[in-house]
Amino acid sequence: MPRPDRRASRASRASRAAVAALGAAGLIALAAAPAAFADDAEPDLVVGGVKPVSGLKPGSTFDVPVTVANKGTATAGKAWVTYAVTRGLDFAEVPSNCWTQHVRSYDEMPERWTAVCEYDRSVQPGALYTPETPIRVKALDRALDDELRVEVDWNAPWPDENGEDPVAGTAPAVNLVETQTGATGTKRLVDVPVTSVNTADFRVTGAALKGSVGETVPMKLQFTNAGPAWVRNTTVKVVVKPPAGTSVVKVAAFCRADGHVYYCGMRQPAYNEGGQENYTFQLRIDKRVPHAKGSVALSTEPRPFDPDKTNDKADITLDVTGADPTGTPGGTGGTGAPTSSPTSSPTGGSTSGSGGSAGGAAGGSSAPVDDGTTPPDGDLAATGSPALPIAGAAAAAMVAGAGTLVLVRRRRNQNPS
Known part of the structure; x- marks a missing residue:
């Protein structure tokens, strides 16, 4: 390969130095970015006014008073309030600025109905707001021990992917209005029990x-x-x-x-x-x-x-x-456990269960309890007795093999050719 020109080498080195300098500057800018973003103010919406409900009767209704406050330092352009009830409850009517969804039970979550309401107004820090008409919930015939969840956000929530298609409300739209009364909440999400008189x-x-x-x-x-x-x-x-x-x-x-x-x-x-x-x-x-x-x-x-x-x-x-078959094993006398079965013993005798205890002739014993969840073991694991004749046969084979080897060596010594 030809030798590179000296000027080109110098230019190349200069170019590489410039790129390195730009890269370092970029890293410094990225390192400083989190501090800059950390200074950006964001809204912090909380919900209040949600209280437990008890003593309902099937067919009755109740209103859900809700307050929305902004504990952050920035104004929220909009507010979304999500109401969710378990399967003993439903919404009596849903404003047109809300949509509802039926969500099936999954991951230990009970079946529920949700209503998501969009309020198109700004929420200022330090101010308190409430829907001009509270959403109304009714107790169904199956109501007993239910739950109400209310959640607020300044970003639009997505429908649950495990639920049915959302349906728009049909009642007149409801606005969010500023109020001087009502309790200011401390959390973004609140769960409260709703109990009914039922059986x-x-x-x-x-x-x-x-x-x-x-x-x-x-x-x-x-x-x-x-x-x-x-x-x-x-x-x-x-x-x-x-x-x-x-x-x-x-x-x-x-x-x-x-x-x-x-x-x-x-x-x-x-x-x-x-x-x-x-x-x-x-x-x-x-x-x-x-x-x-x-x-x-x-x-x-x-x-x-x-x-x-x-x-x-x-x-x-x-x-x-039918009649009890001959040789039927005895039961357990009311325990519901499996009984022992007649099996051959190494001495030619047999074992038999009797009323769930060791019984009868020499060597008799009851079988272990089996609750139906454990598969039966093989003969070797269950009793250990078949291992004795197997071990004896193996030992006899080893002795016979050793005798044959000695005989072959003697014949070779007698006939060296």
């Missing part, structure tokens, strides 16, 4: 099982909220006790075992008026137990909204058909 009837449905010994049958149970109200805050569970002489081989969804009792939860839609949750267990009939009966019941947490306790518990009956 909800939680109930359970049992099952009538039928089958022969050794057969696996489905056990279908049900929880229902017969209404008329929906329920938002509750920890009620469904408690299942299988009939005696049976064992659970498959547990229903939303259920967990605690010994021989199963505690079942449910999804939020089951708490809605008319909502249901179904539980299907797979139950093996281990033995015939006279008059065997299980139960399904609601847990005992206080439920003041549910005065009818007559349907909080139901029976699970079992009709064992």
Whole structure:
């Protein structure tokens, strides 16, 4: 390659120095930018005047008095106030400067309706404002334990992506007016409870099982909220006790075992008026137990909204058909746990369960309890006994191999050629 010209090299060096100087100046400007932006004033809107509501009756209405204040140092060009209510409430009428949206339940959030109102006026720092006509909310027939949320912003909020298409209000538009009365809030968002005088009837449905010994049958149970109200805050569970002489081989969804009792939860839609949750267990009939009966019941947490306790518990009956087959393993005497099975022992004997305890002839023992959630182990993991003959066979093979090796070496010594 030809040698570069000296002048060109000097020019190139000068150009590179200029670029470096510009870059340094840019970095200094960027470093100073946050301080400059930090000095820019912004509005800081807060909402007030929102209070809890109680003692409503289905079909009644109430107004939502709201104040808007600006705690910042800059004027807000507009204000948006968002009202949100849970599914026991709705908006009686919506002004035309507002839009509403129905949002389905997701991520532990309850179903709700929102109304977003745009107020086209400036909000000055230190001043207090209120809608000239408050928005009105009504209690539906399913109202009981609801919630009202009010939020203010100086930027336009977006519709919830999990909701339906927004719908414009049809009532006359409402303006935001300055006021000298009302409480000034301290937060941008406020949640308050709204309770109504109403009831909800939680109930359970049992099952009538039928089958022969050794057969696996489905056990279908049900929880229902017969209404008329929906329920938002509750920890009620469904408690299942299988009939005696049976064992659970498959547990229903939303259920967990605690010994021989199963505690079942449910999804939020089951708490809605008319909502249901179904539980299907797979139950093996281990033995015939006279008059065997299980139960399904609601847990005992206080439920003041549910005065009818007559349907909080139901029976699970079992009709064992046919004669007990020969060699049928014994049951657990009412525990609902699986029983032991006759299996060969290393000494040629057998084991047998009897009433859930070690029984009978030499070496007999009961099987471990299985709640239907753990798969059975193999023979080696369950007892350990098959490992003895396997180990003996391996040792015999090693001795035989060693004898063969000695014999081959002796023959080689006798016949060196």
